[in-house]
Amino acid sequence: MQCLTRSNSSSGEGEEHKHCTDMKGQRLQRLLPKDFNAALLEKLTREGRVYVDYPRVINKDAYKREVQDYVRAIDKYATDSWRENIEDLWRSIVEAPCFEPCLAMKKGLQAGHLNRYTVTNLVCWLQNLGVYRRDVPMLSLHLALEQTGKRNKYYSSCGNYCLTKEARELLRQLLRKV
Numbered sequence: 001m002q003c004l005t006r007s008n009s010s011s012g013e014g015e016e017h018k019h020c021t022d023m024k025g026q027r028l029q030r031l032l033p034k035d036f037n038a039a040l041l042e043k044l045t046r047e048g049r050v051y052v053d054y055p056r057v058i059n060k061d062a063y064k065r066e067v068q069d070y071v072r073a074i075d076k077y078a079t080d081s082w083r084e085n086i087e088d089l090w091r092s093i094v095e096a097p098c099f100e101p102c103l104a105m106k107k108g109l110q111a112g113h114l115n116r117y118t119v120t121n122l123v124c125w126l127q128n129l130g131v132y133r134r135d136v137p138m139l140s141l142h143l144a145l146e147q148t149g150k151r152n153k154y155y156s157s158c159g160n161y162c163l164t165k166e167a168r169e170l171l172r173q174l175l176r177k178v
């Protein structure tokens with residue numbers, strides 16, 4: 001399925017409509033609850049031109065658990081002074097409001113699941129701040145996180161997911177507090 005979005009007016013302002021086509025190139029029509037028309041639905045269904053577009057609801061508790069489970073694989077790489085408190089630190093991170101928008105994926109099939117790019121970037125930050133051992137290469141930490149034998153897109157692109165100034169400051173505060 002291929003989707004295009006275009007504006008309703010020539011000036012580019014106003015309501016936007018999403019037009020999708022199926023594998024054969026037939027145009028699909030989006031049906032919103034406010035526009036429900038039983039006759040139209042029946043007609044489009046007979047023609048095979050109906051698709052369901054629904055918003056994904058992000059379960060905050062689920063992705064927070066997912067983040068904590070994901071980083072548990074590298075607990076053994078925490079420095080001696082952080083080994084006892086590493087779970088508390090990650091719990092504080094996932095509970096912090098400034099990290100909420102960046103710790104979960106927002107689009108696509110992964111919406112609502114942990115954002116591995118951001119978590120990898122956070123691990124890099126924490127390593128630079130002395131939470132994880134500096135003698136262990138970041139690539140080794142990444143391989144332990146992913147539990148694979150090679151680096152992947154999460155490692156290669158984690159630099160594109162930079163932390164906000166507020167998030168960096170909160171990290172520093174958490175490191176002083178925990």
